[in-house]
Amino acid sequence: MKEIIVLSGKGGTGKTSIVASLAVLAQNMVLADCDVDAADLHLLLQPSVREKHDFQSGQTALIDGIKCTQCGLCIELCRFNAIKEFKVIPTFCEGCGFCYRVCPADAIIMQNNIAGQYFISDTRFGTLVHARLGIAQENSGKLVALVRQKARELAKEQKVEYIICDGSPGIGCPVISSLSGADLALLVTEPTLSGIHDLERVLGVCRYFNIPAMVCINKYDINEDNTCRIEDYCLAQQVKVVAKIPFDKAVTEAIMQGVPVVSYNNSKVSPQIKLLWQNIVTELKFKTELRK
Amino acid sequence: MLKRMLKLKNSVIDKMIISVASGKGGTGKTLVATSLALSLKDKYSVQMLDCDVEEPNDHIFFKPTITGSEDVNISIPKIDENKCTNCGKCAEVCAYHAIAVLPNTVLVFPNLCHGCGACAYLCPENAITEEDNQIGVVEYGQADKIDFVQGKLNVSEAMPTPVIKKVKEYVNDKCVSIIDVPPGTSCPVVESVTGSDFCLLVTEPTPFGLNDLTLAVETVKALGIPCGIVINRAGKDNDVIEDYCVKENLPVLLTIPFDIKIAKLYSRGITLVEGIPQWKENFIELFNLIQEQVYERNHSLKR
Incomplete structure (x- = not known):
């Protein structure tokens, strides 16, 4: 079983469109949407939800106004400025429990958060594990870890070969959580200066956690000079550029229709995405052989 | 028209915090934030704060002279x-x-x-x-007439929030502060948007854009901050967003059409108002609309 995580650093480079298309091509796989903040993969796969679970994570302090003597110790000690006028501001509370432990009047309790929900769904292409973090909640990293764990369990059960994960933009906690222990990170970038800058940072994270990475340049013909720069950079970093996908309005049209672009029509991006998948499969097989 | 001008005259607010957020990544936050700042810099004192500390990009467009930094x-x-x-x-x-x-x-x-x-x-x-x-750094300096501040989370660090907090300590309440917010809807977004007078939500007319806009609107509403919508890469499918905005009573304040020329400018690190100077007027109008919204809200709160 091989786990592939699709990341980008910068948002909107085409992660989700590519993941949905890989799902069509791979067939024998389980999907995981690790962008729990703003999950979109379900919009292309029309999943029917089979299971729905609450995601409990972390705690929030609550002050009992009757017991509280307004001594002010909690306000003084809270590093997150989460207590104002002897009331807890839930969006600022990080659930450390410091106030609860020091309150001389025992006026503070810690309550469990329901920080979101996760779903196990059936799609035409395979099982999808996805999630929804509650509005303005934290701990997205833990929810990502949970989504991946469920995806792995299902993949084992179904004896499938691949897990394909759609990642979130950025380089922080949900990204780190989706990377750890993955077999391959596919970095989708675009030939813009922002895209290049963000690629360098997300590749840095892959390096730090020792995850092999490959690069796919999406909309490569928007700026071919920048595409060359990315290729040179990748060459210098010894990272393979596995596909160059042209800009095509068919990608947006497919999103409008709610279907993966490779099953939308014979657009010029489809052969490139097919090539991308072949290259990923070859790379993973090669790595397995090497290990043997 | 006269009535509107009178209202505008009364509603000139030259100190406020405008955050630019989106939910979905890559919808054009940076494009809107940078062009808004550049369009206002001759008339107001403007500050630009990049709170997308995981992937800060504003510096690519502004090429600021960094004069100092502070560890986080x-x-x-x-x-x-x-x-x-x-x-x-x-x-x-x-x-x-x-x-x-x-x-x-x-x-x-x-x-x-x-x-x-x-x-x-x-x-x-x-x-x-x-x-x-040390988990990151805040850098500050000047870009033309604009005060520039950005946060950078160290690669391999997981927690952007303390860096965002530090960036926001630099908010100058005597000018127009524009905050570039990271994508998403969780803690880094809340930290960036909190305290703003107005939040611009940039979206695109696709089901992805709509889905993530819906989440972003919920987040901003939960924080009690008034918001308005910018539709980027607009085209024949704008109804996707416009219908939702009518239903939710959200104003669409600016529409930027899909144009390969704009995408190419962006790819080279050139802001929209520098590449196509006619756009400056549209961004000034956008700011006027924001002023009206903030004015009306402050007014209704006082009543």
Whole structure:
């Protein structure tokens, strides 16, 4: 079983469109949407939800106004400025429990958060594990870890070969959580200066956690000079550029229709995405052989 | 028209915080934030704060002269092995499992520590002091007439929020401050948007754009901040967003058409108003509309 995580650093480079298309091509796989903040993969796969679970994570302090003597110790000690006028501001509370432990009047309790929900769904292409973090909640990293764990369990059960994960933009906690222990990170970038800058940072994270990475340049013909720069950079970093996908309005049209672009029509991006998948499969097989 | 001009005259607000957010990544936050700042710089004092500390991009467009920087640290525990009795209290009180007490030693995992300080305060032996762990940096400087501030989270660090907090300490309440917000809807977004007078939500007319806009609107509403919509890459499918905005009573304040020329400018790190100067007027009009919205809201709050 091989786990592939699709990341980008910068948002909107085409992660989700590519993941949905890989799902069509791979067939024998389980999907995981690790962008729990703003999950979109379900919009292309029309999943029917089979299971729905609450995601409990972390705690929030609550002050009992009757017991509280307004001594002010909690306000003084809270590093997150989460207590104002002897009331807890839930969006600022990080659930450390410091106030609860020091309150001389025992006026503070810690309550469990329901920080979101996760779903196990059936799609035409395979099982999808996805999630929804509650509005303005934290701990997205833990929810990502949970989504991946469920995806792995299902993949084992179904004896499938691949897990394909759609990642979130950025380089922080949900990204780190989706990377750890993955077999391959596919970095989708675009030939813009922002895209290049963000690629360098997300590749840095892959390096730090020792995850092999490959690069796919999406909309490569928007700026071919920048595409060359990315290729040179990748060459210098010894990272393979596995596909160059042209800009095509068919990608947006497919999103409008709610279907993966490779099953939308014979657009010029489809052969490139097919090539991308072949290259990923070859790379993973090669790595397995090497290990043997 | 006259009525509107009168209203505008009364509603000129030259000090406010406008955050530019989106939910979905890559919809054009940076494009809108940078062009808005450049369009206002001749008339107002303008400050640009890049709170997308995981992937800050505004500097690519502004090429600012950085004049100073400040480290962002969180306090992590340092254990004095001579005083420590391995009682286990610190591990017990740590909500983030950042401390493990073994028979002969105590391990601290800095990446998990949120710096709450509970362990140091509650250690019965006073064996814990706190030391700084650098997780990022805030840089500041000038770009033309614009005051520029950006945060950068160190690669491999997981917690952007303390860096965002530090960036926001630089907010100057005597000017128009424009905050570039990271994508998403969770804690980094909340931290960036909190305290704004107005939030611009940039979206695109696709089901992805709509789905993530819906989440972003919920987040901003939960914070009680008024918001307005910018539709980027607009085209024949604008109804996707416009219908939702009518239903939710959200104003669409600016529409930027899909244009390969704009995409190419962006790819070279050129802002929209520099590449196509006619756009400046549209961004000034956008600011006027924001002023009206903020004015009306302040007015209705007073009543």
